[in-house]
Amino acid sequence: MLEKPAEAAPAPAGVVGPAAVPVTLNINGKPMNLTIEPRVTLLDALRNHLDLTGAKRVCDRGTCGACTVILDGKTVYSCSVLAIDAQGKNIETIEGLAPAGSLHPVSAAFWNNDAQQCGYCTPGFVMACKGFLDEHPNPSMEEVEHGLGGNLCRCGTYMGVRRAVLEAAQQMKGGARG
Amino acid sequence: MASTPDYSWPPMDQRKVIGQRFKRLDGPQKSSGRAKYSSDTNPKGLLFGIYLTSPHAHARVTSIDTSAAEKMPGVKAVHVAAPAGTELQWQGFEIAAVAATTEELARDAVRAIKVEYEVLPHLVREDDLSKAGSRAKAAGEKVTGDPDKAFQDAEAVSEGQYGIPVITHCCLEPHGQVIQWQGDQVVAWPSTQDVTRWGPDLATNLKVPATNIKVSMDYIGGGFGSKFAPDAWGEVAARLSQKAGGAPIKLYLDRATEQLIAGNRPSAFAKIRVAGNKDGTVTAWHSESWATGGLTGGGSPPLPYVLSEIPNQRLTHTAVSVNAGPNRAWRAPNNQQASYLTCSALDDFAAKVGMDPADVFAKNFALAPKERIETYRYQLQKALELSEWKKFWKPRGQSAGPIKRGLGIGYSAWGGLGHQSQCRTTINPDGSVLVEIGTQDLGTGTRTIITQVAAETLGLPMNAVKVVIGNNSLPPDSASGGSTTVGGVSASTRKASVNALAKLLEAAGPSLLGPQANTATRTEPGADTGYAELLEAVEGRIQVKGVPSQSLTWEAACRKMGTGKISETGANNPRQPGGLIAQGAAGVQIADVSVDPETGVVRVNRYVAVQDCGLVVNPRLAESQVYGAVIMGISTALFEQRIMDQRTGRMLNPDMEFYKLAGIGDIGEIVVHMDIRPENDKRGVIGLGEPPAVAICAAIGNAVTNAVGVRVPNMPMTPRHVLNALAGRIA
Numbered sequence: 001m002l003e004k005p006a007e008a009a010p011a012p013a014g015v016v017g018p019a020a021v022p023v024t025l026n027i028n029g030k031p032m033n034l035t036i037e038p039r040v041t042l043l044d045a046l047r048n049h050l051d052l053t054g055a056k057r058v059c060d061r062g063t064c065g066a067c068t069v070i071l072d073g074k075t076v077y078s079c080s081v082l083a084i085d086a087q088g089k090n091i092e093t094i095e096g097l098a099p100a101g102s103l104h105p106v107s108a109a110f111w112n113n114d115a116q117q118c119g120y121c122t123p124g125f126v127m128a129c130k131g132f133l134d135e136h137p138n139p140s141m142e143e144v145e146h147g148l149g150g151n152l153c154r155c156g157t158y159m160g161v162r163r164a165v166l167e168a169a170q171q172m173k174g175g176a177r178g
Numbered sequence: 179m180a181s182t183p184d185y186s187w188p189p190m191d192q193r194k195v196i197g198q199r200f201k202r203l204d205g206p207q208k209s210s211g212r213a214k215y216s217s218d219t220n221p222k223g224l225l226f227g228i229y230l231t232s233p234h235a236h237a238r239v240t241s242i243d244t245s246a247a248e249k250m251p252g253v254k255a256v257h258v259a260a261p262a263g264t265e266l267q268w269q270g271f272e273i274a275a276v277a278a279t280t281e282e283l284a285r286d287a288v289r290a291i292k293v294e295y296e297v298l299p300h301l302v303r304e305d306d307l308s309k310a311g312s313r314a315k316a317a318g319e320k321v322t323g324d325p326d327k328a329f330q331d332a333e334a335v336s337e338g339q340y341g342i343p344v345i346t347h348c349c350l351e352p353h354g355q356v357i358q359w360q361g362d363q364v365v366a367w368p369s370t371q372d373v374t375r376w377g378p379d380l381a382t383n384l385k386v387p388a389t390n391i392k393v394s395m396d397y398i399g400g401g402f403g404s405k406f407a408p409d410a411w412g413e414v415a416a417r418l419s420q421k422a423g424g425a426p427i428k429l430y431l432d433r434a435t436e437q438l439i440a441g442n443r444p445s446a447f448a449k450i451r452v453a454g455n456k457d458g459t460v461t462a463w464h465s466e467s468w469a470t471g472g473l474t475g476g477g478s479p480p481l482p483y484v485l486s487e488i489p490n491q492r493l494t495h496t497a498v499s500v501n502a503g504p505n506r507a508w509r510a511p512n513n514q515q516a517s518y519l520t521c522s523a524l525d526d527f528a529a530k531v532g533m534d535p536a537d538v539f540a541k542n543f544a545l546a547p548k549e550r551i552e553t554y555r556y557q558l559q560k561a562l563e564l565s566e567w568k569k570f571w572k573p574r575g576q577s578a579g580p581i582k583r584g585l586g587i588g589y590s591a592w593g594g595l596g597h598q599s600q601c602r603t604t605i606n607p608d609g610s611v612l613v614e615i616g617t618q619d620l621g622t623g624t625r626t627i628i629t630q631v632a633a634e635t636l637g638l639p640m641n642a643v644k645v646v647i648g649n650n651s652l653p654p655d656s657a658s659g660g661s662t663t664v665g666g667v668s669a670s671t672r673k674a675s676v677n678a679l680a681k682l683l684e685a686a687g688p689s690l691l692g693p694q695a696n697t698a699t700r701t702e703p704g705a706d707t708g709y710a711e712l713l714e715a716v717e718g719r720i721q722v723k724g725v726p727s728q729s730l731t732w733e734a735a736c737r738k739m740g741t742g743k744i745s746e747t748g749a750n751n752p753r754q755p756g757g758l759i760a761q762g763a764a765g766v767q768i769a770d771v772s773v774d775p776e777t778g779v780v781r782v783n784r785y786v787a788v789q790d791c792g793l794v795v796n797p798r799l800a801e802s803q804v805y806g807a808v809i810m811g812i813s814t815a816l817f818e819q820r821i822m823d824q825r826t827g828r829m830l831n832p833d834m835e836f837y838k839l840a841g842i843g844d845i846g847e848i849v850v851h852m853d854i855r856p857e858n859d860k861r862g863v864i865g866l867g868e869p870p871a872v873a874i875c876a877a878i879g880n881a882v883t884n885a886v887g888v889r890v891p892n893m894p895m896t897p898r899h900v901l902n903a904l905a906g907r908i909a
Contacts, residue, residue: 037282048226048281053218054211056399058350059433059834066350094211103206111205114802117621119208120350120399126209145843152834154350154400155621156809158842160802 016084023084027052028096038084043067045083046093054094054123058152065151066124068131069093075131077150094123097130106130109168115160121153129165137173139165183676183710185669185748186757187793188634190859194717195634199798203626203640204619208397215397216367217430219356225254225277227418227429228284229411230291231438232260232271235300235501235827239264239273243292247276250290252283255421257414265298267473268501269828270438272410277418277427302822304445304470304498305341313499314468315475323490328462332453336530339449340522342515342875342893344470345818347441347508348837351399354430355412359384359419364391368412369430371401372657374616377650380408384416393650401620402810403507404441406657437832442820443508444469444477446515450523453490456531458538460524460545462490467519470498471505479516484554484591485524485545501827502820507659509810510592510868514875518893521588521876526889529574535880536562536571539587550764554589557766557788557853561587564786564849565768575887582773582887583783586880587766588873594792594865595761596665596750600653601674603632604745605682609733611636613645613675617655617667622867623799624663630795631668635675637715638732653747661865665759666750668795668863672758673748680710681744686720686735687713690728760861763869764790767808769877770846773885775904778897780882782812782846785874790853792864797852804850804870811874813840816895 017038025032025045034049043060046052046069055078058066062080069078070092097104103111106129116122125148132139132147139147144165153161187196207213244256255277260266266273274291278284301313329335355368364386370376370393377391384391398405415429431440448467454460463485469477475497482488508514528538536558543554562568571585604612613632619625625645632643646652656666687709714723721729730738750759770784787808794800817838821830831837875893882895890903 037280039282044281047218048220051220053214053220056215056217056350058352061433061833061835063834064350064839098210103210107206107209110209111201114202114205114798116202116205116208117802117806118350118398118400119204119213119621120215120397122208123211126211149841149843152350152839152841154348154402154810154839156806156813157802158809158840158845159805159848161842 021084024087025083025091026089027091028093036083038082040083041079042069042081042083042086043078046078052093052095056120056124058120065128066121068124068127068151070127070131073134075128094127104130105171106133106168109164109171113160113163113167115157115164117155117157121151125151125153125161129168133165133169133172137169139169183680185673185676187862190856193634195630195640196795198630198796200626200630200640200796202623202799203629213397215351215399216355216369216395217351217399219367221356221358221426223425225279225422225425225427226281226284227275227277227415227427228281228288229272229431229435230274230288231435232266232269232273234266234295234297235269235302236298237266237295238298239266239293240296241294242274244274246292247287247290250283250287252279253287254278254425255418257417257421259410259414268439268503270435270503272414275414275418275429277422300501300827302500302502302827303824304468304500305447307468307496307498310498314496317478317495317497320493321491325462325464325490325492328490329451329453329464332461333456334531335451335453336523336527337451338523338526338889338891340519340891341447342445342518344445344820345443345814346437346820346837347402347404347506348437348834348839349400349402349404352431352433352436353405353409353411353440355415356426356428357412357415357419358424358426359416360424362386362390364416366391366393368393368395368408369398369405370395371398371405371618371620371659373618373648374650374654374656376408380412380416383408383413394648395618396648398618398620402509403511403659406659433834434832437837438829439503441506441508442503444471444505444515446477446479446519448481448519450519452523452527454527454531458528458531458533458541460485460488460527460542463488464492466494468496468498469515470500472502473499473504475499476505477512477515479512479519481516481520483516483520484589485520485542486547487545502822502829509871513590513592513872517588517590517872518875518879522879525586525880525883534571535587536567550591550762553764553790554766557764557790560851561766561768561786561788564788564851565770565784567768570770574884577885582775582885583771584773584881584883584885585768585770586877586884587768588876588880590765590869590872592661592763592869592872593761594661594665594763595752595755596669596759597656597662598752599655599666599670599750600747601667601670602653602745602747603674603678604743605678605736606743607736607739607741609736611638611643613643613671614652615647615655615667615670616650616652617647617663618658619647620658622663622803623796624667626799627664627795628667628671631671632675635672636679637717637719639718661867661869664795664865665863669750669755669758670748674746675748677746677748678744679715681746682735682739683710683713683720685739686730689730689738690720690722757862759863760792761864763864763866765869765873767873767877769881771878771881771885773882773900775886778900780816780895780900782878784847784849785812786849787870788851788853789866789870791858791866792861793859794852794854795863797854800852800866801850803866804852805848807871808848808874809840809845811871812845812878815875815878815893816840816844819894
């Protein structure tokens, strides 16, 4: 036993929580205010607090890609980013891809090529594909298989996804290498 | 009407909508993220439910104290599922659950529940039968002919030991539901393969009248045989809701618990001897198999698979009880195991007699049930062509170069038919059409199929038919299992739509044929009227049969019914399928793989699947089923295994990082050949969820063995298993 009870070290500047704190997220170009604990992931903030349920929670440990969103132009697993750390960044979710009643070219290509069955992995795949094509507008099949290797599907829709990525590349840019 | 209407499918060459490659109707919803799965449901006032589960494979709860958890901020309800005294039989066994205003607070509260355990001895592995002791129970012996004499007299005998492990369903959407229990009313949004029966099943547990349980589900994120009943968590979530004053509860299993308790495929191991002649004909079979499906044992593969007419057989089976999560139906239960064990043994027999396995498989298809022999031979021939077997196949171990290439064969069989299903087709005076069935679309394309059948029957385009499925106030359907959904819903939709159309033709008849025409021209004695037999629905018109000039537009015909509407039902009765649907789908598949004998890494080069089918309602969706089944199979053949640690009793990979699924770069090139021929078409509709999912482990196991020159006996074909086989190590 210590003679004097230890005192908690003073919190360093900038540390918040553990209680809920106000957080502002810039999602699809709109600021969204919410009050959440600092430990809440971006994925859970989207799904549980903002009713943006396109991103899915599957592995919850940065493996399967079902929760993929784009953060300042970079494709990320939203289960592995804390919501408070996403403040001040431009967050793109599948809800922002196309206005109601229309489809983004990537979504359309997934439909055209039946790159979906149960569809639970699909929104994550579509976002990963969008992020991939932003960086590789004319991908080879090898690049597709590497670039989309971080998304898992259980129904087995990869044949359709391969075709969809190439079709989307063509639609968005014109001319995919084989 | 006195006479039975003609429900039969239009002839193959006259179909306008059935047989067309329509894109799936819910595709835009899914690919835009707008599809709302039940786990996406966020009703007002939602609470989050979290489970506390057993860390031990076998233990007894000696005390449980939830008082601290109950006092924590945000906690609205605590439910104890395993009170003191409860014996926990596997890791992940449900002990208690908490509902709180946020998920994080619910997790904190779960951690504050104090449980004391008496840890009991466990067994979690069954691969080595000699270590199973009293947990192994012999399930009897089956003898056909005189196997002892046949083995004695045989010109050649091969033998081997093969194993295929427990794998998990790993549905991407975990098991669970959102549920609200207020008074005697329960509203539920489950993730289920059985929208119709989910409510009544839960009603029994809750003692609430089934009629008071409302169930809705628009989309499900995978089931594969593991999501039929409401399960324990359906009831627990309902009780949490009740305790929390009727607030809605979202309770879905976390990934680790999902992998532990929400379903797995039983293992199968076997020592197999095959006897036969030097010409490759099999004369006798002897297998000693064992398996586990969890605590209750279970998992008895039907051996020898398909070759049921082998004249001399001796089979024994042992069921091993282990302390691990219980098995559930897994896309063609027991068939993958049986296919793997049998095709491996048959391939080893071919090597023993020094023959091309293609010739040995072809020859021994003579031992399949009579009605399927020619189908298998035709399919094998087709698969050999598509895989360029003659060009690429070399005898076992004779692949040149540092990377070894190999080809292997597997085959499958499945039933099908159609489950019990009721459909209601409503035609409104404005011409709009509504088709309703209490079924579910697992991603197989059920919505699209129903629409195609109704549109074909009514002579309308796809967009003129609205289909509603996915809640239990609709005409009852059944579970989507056993590849019976497409059969059930296509038959019930066809019948309801033929019945509704007949009523419309009666209403439109007088305008086209005059008020007396029906009685003057009817040919069938006993028919009440003759309009339905004299008219037809074609391309948006109602016309005198074969006379387009005597027609009404669909809308004009519908106006003739006055202010009422036509609403007719149709049912599929599995006991009287009536020619619309059938069962029995065979398939032959060939894997072409490369193996690096230095690293043990296996790559799929090409995979050919020749799939038997009946009448194919939508070839695009049917092909997707086969592609998907093959890809799932490649995943199981190369990567998947529930890894259990006997020391701790725990699963070492209850996640998706070390429980590996195949990714987009792991599957090679897949060639699907749907066997759409008139002689198959006339059989009627046959489900395709399961048949193509059976043979992949068999084909890939044989291909790897062909490449490296020695039998790699244990699935999956991981580097460890391949290198062990090359080094002569058993394990």
